[in-house]
Amino acid sequence: MDDLVTFFSFSDPNIRYVVFGSILLAASSAIVGCFTLLKKKALVGDAVAHSVLPGVCAAFLFTGTKNISFLICGAFFTGWMSLLLIDYIVAHSKIKKDTAIGLVLSVFFGAGIVLLTFIQQSGNSSQSGLDSFIFGKAAALVGTDLVTFGVIAIILLVIVSVFFKELTLVAFDENFAKSLGFPVKSLDMLLTTLTVLAVVTGITAVGVVLMAAMLITPGAAARYWTDNIRKMVIIAAIFGALSGILGAYISYVAPSMPTGPWMVVTSSFIAVISFFCAPKKGIFAKWVRNNVNKTTMRDENTLKAFYHLGERDEDFELPRSMATLADKQRIGEKQLKKSLISLCSKGLIKETEEKWILTKTGVQDAARIIKLHRLWELYLTNYMHIAPDHVHDDAETIEHIITPEIENELEHLLGYPSDDPHKQKIPRL
Amino acid sequence: MKEDIVDPVLEIHDLTVSYSRKPVLWDIDFSLPKGCIAGIIGPNGAGKSTLIKTIMGVIPSSSGYIKIFDQTLNAVRSRVSYVPQRESVDWDFPASVLDVVLMGRYGKLGLFKNTNKQDKRIALECLEKVGLQDYTKRQISQLSGGQQQRVFLARALAQEADLYLMDEPFAGVDAATEKAIIEILREMANKNKTIIVVHHDLQSVVNYFDWVILINMRLVASGPTQKVFNNKLIQEAYGGKLTLLTEIGNILEERQIPPREK
Amino acid sequence: MIAFWIILTGSLVAISCGLLGSFLILRKMSMIGDAISHAVLPGIVIAFLLSGNREPLSMLLGAGFFGLLSTFIIEYLHQKAKLQTDAAIGVTFTLLFAVGIILISVFTGKVDIDQDCVLYGEIAYVPIDLWILDDGTIMGPRPIYILSTVLVLIVLFITIGYKHLKIGTFDPAFATAIGIPTVLWHYLLMGAVSITTVASFESVGSILVVAFLIGPPATAYLLTDDLKKMLIITCILGVLISFFGYWLAYWLNASIAGCMTVLLGVFFTIVFIFAPNTGILAKKLKSNKNAISI
Numbered sequence: 006m007d008d009l010v011t012f013f014s015f016s017d018p019n020i021r022y023v024v025f026g027s028i029l030l031a032a033s034s035a036i037v038g039c040f041t042l043l044k045k046k047a048l049v050g051d052a053v054a055h056s057v058l059p060g061v062c063a064a065f066l067f068t069g070t071k072n073i074s075f076l077i078c079g080a081f082f083t084g085w086m087s088l089l090l091i092d093y094i095v096a097h098s099k100i101k102k103d104t105a106i107g108l109v110l111s112v113f114f115g116a117g118i119v120l121l122t123f124i125q126q127s128g129n130s131s132q133s134g135l136d137s138f139i140f141g142k143a144a145a146l147v148g149t150d151l152v153t154f155g156v157i158a159i160i161l162l163v164i165v166s167v168f169f170k171e172l173t174l175v176a177f178d179e180n181f182a183k184s185l186g187f188p189v190k191s192l193d194m195l196l197t198t199l200t201v202l203a204v205v206t207g208i209t210a211v212g213v214v215l216m217a218a219m220l221i222t223p224g225a226a227a228r229y230w231t232d233n234i235r236k237m238v239i240i241a242a243i244f245g246a247l248s249g250i251l252g253a254y255i256s257y258v259a260p261s262m263p264t265g266p267w268m269v270v271t272s273s274f275i276a277v278i279s280f281f282c283a284p285k286k287g288i289f290a291k292w293v294r295n296n297v298n299k300t301t302m303r304d305e306n307t308l309k310a311f312y313h314l315g316e317r318d319e320d321f322e323l324p325r326s327m328a329t330l331a332d333k334q335r336i337g338e339k340q341l342k343k344s345l346i347s348l349c350s351k352g353l354i355k356e357t358e359e360k361w362i363l364t365k366t367g368v369q370d371a372a373r374i375i376k377l378h379r380l381w382e383l384y385l386t387n388y389m390h391i392a393p394d395h396v397h398d399d400a401e402t403i404e405h406i407i408t409p410e411i412e413n414e415l416e417h418l419l420g421y422p423s424d425d426p427h428k429q430k431i432p433r434l
Numbered sequence: 435m436k437e438d439i440v441d442p443v444l445e446i447h448d449l450t451v452s453y454s455r456k457p458v459l460w461d462i463d464f465s466l467p468k469g470c471i472a473g474i475i476g477p478n479g480a481g482k483s484t485l486i487k488t489i490m491g492v493i494p495s496s497s498g499y500i501k502i503f504d505q506t507l508n509a510v511r512s513r514v515s516y517v518p519q520r521e522s523v524d525w526d527f528p529a530s531v532l533d534v535v536l537m538g539r540y541g542k543l544g545l546f547k548n549t550n551k552q553d554k555r556i557a558l559e560c561l562e563k564v565g566l567q568d569y570t571k572r573q574i575s576q577l578s579g580g581q582q583q584r585v586f587l588a589r590a591l592a593q594e595a596d597l598y599l600m601d602e603p604f605a606g607v608d609a610a611t612e613k614a615i616i617e618i619l620r621e622m623a624n625k626n627k628t629i630i631v632v633h634h635d636l637q638s639v640v641n642y643f644d645w646v647i648l649i650n651m652r653l654v655a656s657g658p659t660q661k662v663f664n665n666k667l668i669q670e671a672y673g674g675k676l677t678l679l680t681e682i683g684n685i686l687e688e689r690q691i692p693p694r695e696k
Numbered sequence: 697m698i699a700f701w702i703i704l705t706g707s708l709v710a711i712s713c714g715l716l717g718s719f720l721i722l723r724k725m726s727m728i729g730d731a732i733s734h735a736v737l738p739g740i741v742i743a744f745l746l747s748g749n750r751e752p753l754s755m756l757l758g759a760g761f762f763g764l765l766s767t768f769i770i771e772y773l774h775q776k777a778k779l780q781t782d783a784a785i786g787v788t789f790t791l792l793f794a795v796g797i798i799l800i801s802v803f804t805g806k807v808d809i810d811q812d813c814v815l816y817g818e819i820a821y822v823p824i825d826l827w828i829l830d831d832g833t834i835m836g837p838r839p840i841y842i843l844s845t846v847l848v849l850i851v852l853f854i855t856i857g858y859k860h861l862k863i864g865t866f867d868p869a870f871a872t873a874i875g876i877p878t879v880l881w882h883y884l885l886m887g888a889v890s891i892t893t894v895a896s897f898e899s900v901g902s903i904l905v906v907a908f909l910i911g912p913p914a915t916a917y918l919l920t921d922d923l924k925k926m927l928i929i930t931c932i933l934g935v936l937i938s939f940f941g942y943w944l945a946y947w948l949n950a951s952i953a954g955c956m957t958v959l960l961g962v963f964f965t966i967v968f969i970f971a972p973n974t975g976i977l978a979k980k981l982k983s984n985k986n987a988i989s990i
């Protein structure tokens with residue numbers, strides 16, 4: 006508990022650095038990642054992340070110092086080159102994009118490792134810091150580095166907000182953007198540059214391999230909460246920031262814990278929650294919807310059973326026993342009972358002495374479903390040339406989903422018919 | 435408009451096919467007699483390829499059933515041949531023309547047997563039939579679109595099947611080749627083989643096909659060409675989608691409801 | 697002798713990876729290979745923790761399980777959660793790799809695996825990782841035995857499945873239509889990639905595994921139009937790269953895995969530029985000639 010208070014009061018400057026650094030890095034990568042994700046180029050970030058290594062090492066070898074600005078320049082250069090190379094290989098050979106990405110990624114990284122061994126042999130004492138580029142070390146962020154990264158992150162944010170509309174358009178539909186006269190090539194270049202910048206800043210926190218997660222995961226998670234790209238970018242930034250704070254917190258509480266991997270794990274955790282629990286698009290939401298669909302269909306079918314019995318006896322308000330109703334349906338006794346209780350609670354039927362009877366609204370509702378069923382059957386025979394003896398099964402489903410608008414359209418199309426293909430009356434409401 | 439047939443080669447009963455719950459084919463129901471060349475006709479996105487793929491078991495159906503030679507597909511696979519749309523594969527694949535045609539023999543071979551002289555002879559014969567005998571060693575990416583189409587045709591011929599399903603075999607083929615191919619198909623039909631062809635050119639339908647299946651999300655008509663290939667029915671097939679079907683399909687997709695209650 | 701063992705190790709890995717990688721790149725699944733090679737990390741750590749040493753069988757099982765698990769997760773996210781494939785790959789392998797790194801830091805004392813070794817392996821230590829029988833006979837480096845076994849399995853797998861893998865790669869719809877169980881072959885291939893990755897991982901690290909999965913096949917792909925030849929060229933390239941890569945590293949006194957990867961890049965670049973017919977130089981010349989003749 007003490008940890009929690011100390012941590013979130015941010016009184017310790019070291020904590021402040023690490024926390025703000027992590028938030029800034031995670032949020033800016035998440036924002037850029039949204040666009041690469043929408044462009045179906047998610048893994049490009051992975052390639053850039055691996056490709057900055059030789060640049061960093063070369064910059065270090067040339068300058069001999071661990072000056073962060075030089076290292077960033079080197080990283081920027083090779084990162085950018087790797088993207089151009091990928092595009093070049095794809096454009097000028099039969100090699101496909103995924104292969105080009107994998108190839109460039111491994112070769113650049115291999116070159117980086119070779120350079121790294123040179124550095125290690127040169128015995129330069131300050132080389133230890135370079136490791137953080139490979140494996141990430143958010144906890145090692147110090148004040149001056151933070152300023153540099155902060156500046157880059159802010160530049161990134163400004164560029165994204167200035168070119169938001171253009172980037173969106175290019176991400177969604179390049180050809181359309183071209184037809185509108187947008188400089189698609191330059192915008193592509195801009196996105197490439199932004200990606201490289203995001204990687205260069207983020208990589209010190211999480212390292213080469215996990216950098217891809219910083220770009221992809223928050224955006225992928227945000228995608229489940231909204232279809233609006235503005236909201237998606239904001240949500241992704243929040244998710245990114247959240248994972249940044251949590252990662253920093255965990256490694257503060259347990260100092261042996263690496264910050265970067267924990268940022269990735271928390272961010273993945275948020276993503277998994279999104280995949281499952283997001284409203285509408287989440288897996289649970291779909292599952293719940295499925296169950297709701299099933300119960301509605303079951304209840305509506307029970308109503309129909311009442312109606313059919315009513316038609317037979319020419320009286321819709323006779324009480325019916327469970328056994329009679331079960332005869333008219335294909336569901337088990339348990340389900341039928343549940344269905345009756347649910348209909349009862351909606352006021353569509355009421356119970357009298359172990360028997361059930363349709364209420365006034367119940368009759369109305371039942372008649373509507375029957376009407377939709379018969380309208381659809383008529384539509385299938387008239388407009389789709391399906392034999393009358395083949396239409397029933399189809400209508401059994403469709404009757405449950407026809408909206409009032411489609412109902413009107415159907416009636417209008419069919420000329421307000423009175424009979425279905427089997428010469429049964431279509432109820433008038 | 436639908437013909438009833440005794441002893442059909444292919445019988446499709448109330449077939450509904452959906453992509454992520456949204457039906458693209460609704461209650462398709464028809465049969466096909468033996469030894470005919472049938473054209474599947476309909477506008478883009480009508481579901482022609484989908485129909486063929488479903489018959490071949492490449493995509494599952496949501497409801498309904500299909501019988502081939504009065505049996506299920508699995509029982510008669512070796513008697514059915516399939517020509518996919520040309521764009522469905524990557525022609526940069528490292529294989530020669532002969533390699534691809536030999537693939538037509540794989541279905542008969544099982545896991546451990548390899549193609550032998552006999553298979554190779556058949557493959558070469560088929561290549562000759564489609565006029566590609568001089569291209570056997572050519573890498574497939576170095577063929578024109580029409581030649582690639584003919585490679586696929588040769589591969590199908592090499593299957594020596596009784597029922598052929600072809601997805602746009604005439605796409606990108608020049609007039610002379612088209613004639614040659616239709617001759618081959620005629621010859622096969624005379625030997626009592628049945629051929630189903632997805633076709634786009636309405637002008638040539640009457641000359642090519644003795645049976646026509648008009649579809650556009652639903653079956654518009656199926657029957658002998660002179661009976662069903664008339665302006666009224668063509669209008670109906672090409673006169674746009676039924677908006678109601680699309681609307682209902684969208685609701686089914688949105689609410690993830692299977693088109694048939696289980 | 698040291699050189700021999702290292703080059704042999706490199707070659708064994710290169711051939712196994714290259715054979716499988718050829719099919720991966722033709723199926724446009726290169727990045728799945730990349731993902732698997734990272735995702736096996738937690739499996740290795742857990743197997744290490746459970747068995748308490750580097751016993752190869754449990755490592756293979758543990759990592760093989762995680763390799764396959766990652767392909768299932770990717771497919772699940774893609775199909776059930778409707779996440780685009782590249783994002784599904786990215787989310788999955790980074791998560792598993794992060795979990796692996798965390799496990800390593802939690803059990804630092806108990807697990808004799810460090811992060812460096814994960815990425816660039818310790819091929820230099822292969823010759824001293826000896827297999828010694830109870831009576832003291834030295835049988836040679838242990839990884840050689842493991843990798844040879846894997847290679848034999850992979851070669852068997854490719855030879856038996858050649859026809860089905862080929863047709864399932866070129867035209868999956870047609871393959872399904874003629875009754876070939878394409879889904880089964882897909883998972884067999886993924887399983888084979890996992891096993892190879894794991895067996896190679898320890899000696900060469902994930903980066904060289906990815907490089908060998910993608911590099912030699914991509915180079916061979918530019919050189920030939922025949923799948924069988926592509927497989928053979930891939931194997932030859934793998935051996936050449938291991939051989940020259942080792943000597944380059946020896947000469948530069950640099951990381952062996954790094955040098956092999958760089959050399960691979962050099963080979964690819966040469967082929968990319970100078971390959972007859974497909975190289976950019978050949979294309980340039982051709983278009984110039986055309987321009988002149990017009």
Ligand SMILES: Nc1ncnc2c1ncn2[C@@H]1O[C@H](COP(=O)(O)OP(=O)(O)OP(=O)(O)O)[C@@H](O)[C@H]1O
Pocket residue numbers: 453454458476477478479480481482483484485
């Ligand atoms: N894999 C898929 N996922 C979702 N929808 C699909 C898929 N494949 C096809 N569709 C949709 O199904 C419908 C029918 O497609 P299909 O390819 O069968 O049409 P087609 O009649 O063959 O058209 P064409 O003449 O252009 O070849 C189209 O609306 C298409 O958008």
Ligand SMILES: [Mg+2]
Pocket residue numbers: 482483484519601
């Ligand atoms: Mg089609």
